[in-house]
Amino acid sequence: MSVLSAVLLGLAMGVVFGFLLEKSRVFEPAVILGQLQLRNFLMLKIFLSGVAAGLVVIGALVATGLSGLHPKATLWTADIVGGLILGAGIALAGACPGTTLAQVGVGYKDARFTLAGGLLGALTFTYLEPTLRPVLLEGGAGKLTLDKVLGIPFPWLAFGFAALLVVGLVALERWRPWREEIGANADGLLPPPESTAPAVPTAASGRA
Amino acid sequence: MPALTDRAWSPYLAGALLGLLQIPAFLLIGTALGASSSFVTVSATLAAWVDPAIQQIDYAAKHLSGAKNWWQVALVVGIALGAFLSSRLSGARRAGIAPVWERALGTKSPATRFLLAFLGGFLMLAGARIADGCTSGHGLSGMAQLAVGSFVAIAATFAGGIAMAHLLRRV
Numbered sequence: 001m002s003v004l005s006a007v008l009l010g011l012a013m014g015v016v017f018g019f020l021l022e023k024s025r026v027f028e029p030a031v032i033l034g035q036l037q038l039r040n041f042l043m044l045k046i047f048l049s050g051v052a053a054g055l056v057v058i059g060a061l062v063a064t065g066l067s068g069l070h071p072k073a074t075l076w077t078a079d080i081v082g083g084l085i086l087g088a089g090i091a092l093a094g095a096c097p098g099t100t101l102a103q104v105g106v107g108y109k110d111a112r113f114t115l116a117g118g119l120l121g122a123l124t125f126t127y128l129e130p131t132l133r134p135v136l137l138e139g140g141a142g143k144l145t146l147d148k149v150l151g152i153p154f155p156w157l158a159f160g161f162a163a164l165l166v167v168g169l170v171a172l173e174r175w176r177p178w179r180e181e182i183g184a185n186a187d188g189l190l191p192p193p194e195s196t197a198p199a200v201p202t203a204a205s206g207r208a
Numbered sequence: 209m210p211a212l213t214d215r216a217w218s219p220y221l222a223g224a225l226l227g228l229l230q231i232p233a234f235l236l237i238g239t240a241l242g243a244s245s246s247f248v249t250v251s252a253t254l255a256a257w258v259d260p261a262i263q264q265i266d267y268a269a270k271h272l273s274g275a276k277n278w279w280q281v282a283l284v285v286g287i288a289l290g291a292f293l294s295s296r297l298s299g300a301r302r303a304g305i306a307p308v309w310e311r312a313l314g315t316k317s318p319a320t321r322f323l324l325a326f327l328g329g330f331l332m333l334a335g336a337r338i339a340d341g342c343t344s345g346h347g348l349s350g351m352a353q354l355a356v357g358s359f360v361a362i363a364a365t366f367a368g369g370i371a372m373a374h375l376l377r378r379v
Contacts, residue, residue, distance in 0.1 A: 006237065006275035007282040012284015013232055016225075017241075021287065022294035023214065024222030030308035036366075036373030047347060053227025054352025059233065067234045072340050072350055082339025083346075083364025085331050088339035090365070093328030094308070096343040097336055098287055099244035100329065105288035106295040106302040107251030108308070109318075110325040114284040117329025122247035123255055124330070125337035129267040136338060146354035157354060169220060178219050186300050187213040189308050195379050 007117060018102050027102035029094025031188030034181075036091050040188050042181045048134075052165040059158030069154065075140035094119075215298045232350065237279050240353065242345030243287075244336035245271060246280040312376040341366070 001009075021027045026046045031121045034040030061067040092098050095103055100118060103111030129137070147154040183189045210217045233241050248271040255299070262268045273284050295301055309321050336342040339361045342352060345376050348359020 001236070001275050003275045003278050006246075006279040009232065009236060010279040010282025011286040011289070013229055014283040015293065016286075016287075017229060017283065018287035018290025018292075019294045020226050020290075020357075022209075022291040023217040023302075024219050024226075025216050026219070027220075027291060028308075029306045030379060031325035033308055033373055033376070033379050034370040037286040037376075037379060038370070041377065042219050044319060045219040046226070047343070049220045049223025050261075050348045053224040054230045054348055055227075057228060057230050058352050060347065061231070061234055062275075067238075069353045070238070070240045070349075071236070071353045071355035072346065072353070072357055074360070075270035075340070076357075076360065079339050079346075079357045079361040080364045082335045083361040084285045084335070085335030086339060086342060086361075086370035087365040087368025087370070088372040089328045089330070089332030089334070089335055090343070091328070091369045091376070092324050093332055093342045094306070094312075094325075095328075095332075096243075097247065098284065098342070098344045101243075101270055101284045101287040102291035103302075105291035106300070108306060110305050112228050113322045113325040114332075115332075116236050117326035118247050118249040118253070118333040119329075121330035121333030121335075122244070125261070125334050126248055126252055126255075126271075127266060129266060129337075131301075137340075141356065144356040146292050146356060146359075149350070154354070158352075160362075161354065169234055173220075182216045187306060187308070189306075189379070190309075192311065194252075198260035206373075 014158070017098070018129060021099055021102040022106060023187060025182060025188055026185075027095070027099040027106070028188045029108075030183065031096050032090065032099070033097070034188055035189065036087075040181050040190060041172060041176045041195075042178060042188055045169060045178060048169055050167050052162045052169070055158040055162040059155040059162070062158075063155035069143075069145060071143045071145050073140055073142055075146045078140075089121075113128045137177060141172070212294075212297050213299075215300045226348065227352065230349065239276055239279075239281075240345065240349030242280060242341060242349060243284055243346060244333060245277070245341040246284045247333045248337065249277045249281050311379045323358050335365075335368075345350050364375060
């Protein structure tokens with residue numbers, strides 16, 4: 001595919017992607033921070049629904065021979081160290097790399113700083129990559145997927161895992177109905193914790 | 209029935225539709241959804257204007273050209289456009305700083321928030337590039353391909369995120 005048609009397709013897919021991120025409210029900093037403080041579970045609902053649907057469609061693409069897999073290589077140290085840093089960044093940014101752009105699009109001003117910091121972070125890594133490569137980015141287990149580990153054909157395992165996620169999501173919805181997590185201004189901000197637990201400070205200080 | 213003018217859709221519907229975007233990614237581009245490597249393509253392209261030597265770094269060179277790299281840049285630009293469009297249709301416009309930050313940081317100071325946002329962005333992309341993926345590439349795409357490294361990376365991401373979020377004030 002030519003670069004121009006890839007760019008046009010990317011733009012079209014991105015518009016849908018951004019539209020869904022906005023409609024799902026997962027781009028809201030209060031949704032992301034609320035999830036990481038285990039107070040609001042909207043992000044997990046959206047994320048696991050996306051994974052479940054992905055498992056079904058990718059399972060179908062593999063089963064029908066229309067496509068193979070494009071997994072990333074397993075690099076234990078890099079996956080753990082990088083993941084921890086990524087997570088810390090997500091908490092401070094109140095965004096992940098993709099939702100940063102959605103925040104910029106809807107008009108959040110601080111997201112422009114997140115974007116600038118992200119570009120500098122990616123550039124810094126690029127300059128350090130030759131140094132980091134022998135330490136963090138070599139070896140590992142290659143493009144390892146669970147179906148190979150378990151010896152189960154990918155589509156079956158993918159459909160089975162998707163079914164498990166659906167069961168989990170049904171349970172999650174019963175525990176925390178999504179409509180109660182959207183917030184009055186659709187930004188995922190729930191009433192302050194104090195208002196749900198009145199008079200705790202005096203009790204706590206009395207015990208101390 | 210969800211309408212384009214709704215402020216919020218069911219997270220299950222919106223999430224599932226996000227997952228369906230894997231179909232054009234796999235069939236037409238030959239890759240899975242991702243977002244963070246576009247930050248390398250854009251920043252290395254900008255840096256190449258002042259430091260052409262960056263093109264000598266293999267990692268930069270791999271990200272500077274090619275349909276897949278610029279497809280992803282277009283994808284994230286599209287994300288901004290799509291989110292803008294959706295918020296205009298529903299009237300859920302945003303400006304300034306989200307009110308959650310005053311609660312989380314205990315201050316209204318924009319300078320504090322801008323500084324933390326910049327630092328957060330820096331860590332986010334540095335970490336994503338070390339792990340070779342973010343919540344899209346490892347999360348949505350890696351887990352949907354049952355990639356072992358992606359499960360590890362996402363577990364670490366949530367661990368790091370939950371730890372850092374608990375250092376902030378409760379929102």
